[in-house]
Amino acid sequence: MELIRKLSDVEASFAYMHALLKGNTQVTTWMSIDAPLGAAELGDAVRRWARRLPLLRARIEERDGSLWFAAGPGPGPEQLRHGPVPAGHSPEDLLAEELNDVLPTGGALWRLRAATDEQAGVTHLYFTRNHAISDGHSTGGTLRVLLEELFGAPRNAAPEPFSRNADELTYTAPAPGAEGLRTLPDAPGPVPGIPFAVRAPWEERGTAFVPADLSSAGSEAVKLYCRRRGLTVNQFFATALAESFALATGRDEVEFFTAVSLRRRYAEEESLADLGCFISVARAPLRLGGGSFKEHAEAYRDGFRAADAAWRPQARPHHEIRAAVAAAAAADSAPGICITNVGPVDASLGAHAGRVTGFRTVVNRTGANYGLVLHLSTFRGAFGLALSYGTPSVDPSVAEGTAKLLRERLALAAGAASGEDPRPRRPYGSVTIPATQGLRPVPAAAGRGRAARGTAPRTRPGAAG
Structure with a gap:
């Protein structure tokens, strides 16, 4: 070929x-x-x-x-x-x-x-x-x-050509925000990873997800909440995810990953539409010290901006990339949690978007690079959310508990568009997760073998989007 x-x-x-x-x-x-x-x-x-x-x-x-x-x-x-x-x-x-x-x-x-x-x-x-x-x-x-x-579209149109220079793009570094980036305190040390509940052979692993969609009315209330507090939608959902995960697991610090589009970072923007994946992942530790939701959101914002501004394209030989992935495959823990947001999908679907009655994107996460991933999109003004996780790597009670607490956080925001935020429950490790009625994980497909615990030494894996 x-x-x-x-x-x-x-x-x-x-x-x-x-x-x-x-x-x-x-x-x-x-x-x-x-x-x-x-x-x-x-x-x-x-x-x-x-x-x-x-x-x-x-x-x-x-x-x-x-x-x-x-x-x-x-x-x-x-x-x-x-x-x-x-x-x-x-x-x-x-x-x-x-x-x-x-x-x-x-x-x-x-x-x-x-x-x-x-x-x-x-x-x-x-x-x-x-x-x-x-x-x-x-x-x-x-x-x-x-x-x-x-x-309804042009018929028998000529095939679009492949772009041949997308591996030699001119990267344009992001400019800091107008207010500048805060100097972040150094982390006390590596943030502990998220141990796998079960370390099964790769052919026995799969992915499950918990839908947690918002109605149009609930989505509008969350948007109002964000506007009145000077938060972006991504900052809100990232912080809600981090707080929910911290409550579910008894942590006060977590490595947080944010998927970022690179399509405005290259001078040759016209060559980015035909083939390839142009995203990066910003990685930053997030402390959850019992402050207000807005204080946690500001900490996320500052950490994300600093990590994003520091990112540069890598040019590793492919044998080095393969070796790094092989090391991740040997891991028995994930480094942290992630949020990815495809934004409003109506406009990208074009003139026939009105014929679309449902939309969701989920990424297979068999448990190697993230413990939990929140997939976020907006369709017809409503937020679609799905929390995905690897099975049997991640304890389902962690995913289900995080999803329930996340939904509680969203309900609080929808009901408190004005006024003060309630203080988070403390200490994080004392929370008992109630039954998750109404929230069910969508299981991995049938046919996977029975999982078995493993004893391989822990390796800190790398992460990609």
Whole structure:
């Protein structure tokens, strides 16, 4: 196959994680459409879709110890699945199945599953891909093109060319905020990692997630809460996640990771839309010393800004990246927790967004680089949230307890758009987590083997988005 370009450091990390950690970082986006799509109709649209977009025609090849994007063939029959919604299955159940059905290494980098509910008049689409080929921005544009092919768009358009210089982008360092960055106190030492409850063989691991969506009214109340306190939405949800996790685990400090888009950091911005993953992850410790919610949010803000401004692209040889990922695969703990936000999805879906009735993106986290990840998006003005975690690596009671406490925090914010915030409960370690009625984790797909405890020595893993 014709080689296009070498994978960047971030992309190679994702590709090696997918291969060595059995699907870790694989991404699935669920999009529900208000039309029952037939197999022939969808198949024709998918073939046109793949012809238009380089992202859908790519493969990953290893040459001389490095990973390269290559121009692959059109979609094969295994990349499109079509059938009715199985009896007794919810859209979230199918999302969990697709998330845990790992794309084979060395083969196709994406898959689309369609599950039609004739009685409800909807089709649920599940777009699963290797994280090396896309990020939140390019995925939104990719699904927009699919909607165009299904419901009205230019037909038989010429294939878009591959961009060949995306591995030689000119990085533009971020400028500090107008108020400047505070000098952060040095951490007393490495923040303890999050030990795995069970260290199972990689082929027996999977991912589960707990949905915790807000209604439109609740979302508007949270936005008002943020405006009146000078907080961004990301600062609010990151702090709510950190406080909830601290209460659930008895911690007063946690390593916090924030996924960041790099699409405005490169001079050649026009070359960033066709293929690849252009994100970084800012990592900073966050102390939760019993202050107010706003004080914790300000600490998160300052730590995140400093870490983000200090980030620079790496140019490690791919054999070093592979070795780092192999070390992460041997770990029996995760370094911290993470938030990722794809933002408002309506605009990225284009003119046919009105046909979309449901939307969620979740990343497979088999337990290597983060203990818990909060996936955040905004659709039709409402916040969609899902808390994902590796199974059986992370104790489900930690995820369920964090999700319940997170929902409590969101309810407090919605009910206290004005006035003082309640002080957090202290000490963090004294909290008994109540039963999580109404919150259920969506389990990993069936077929994984029984987990067993392991005894490998602890290795501090690296992290990628």
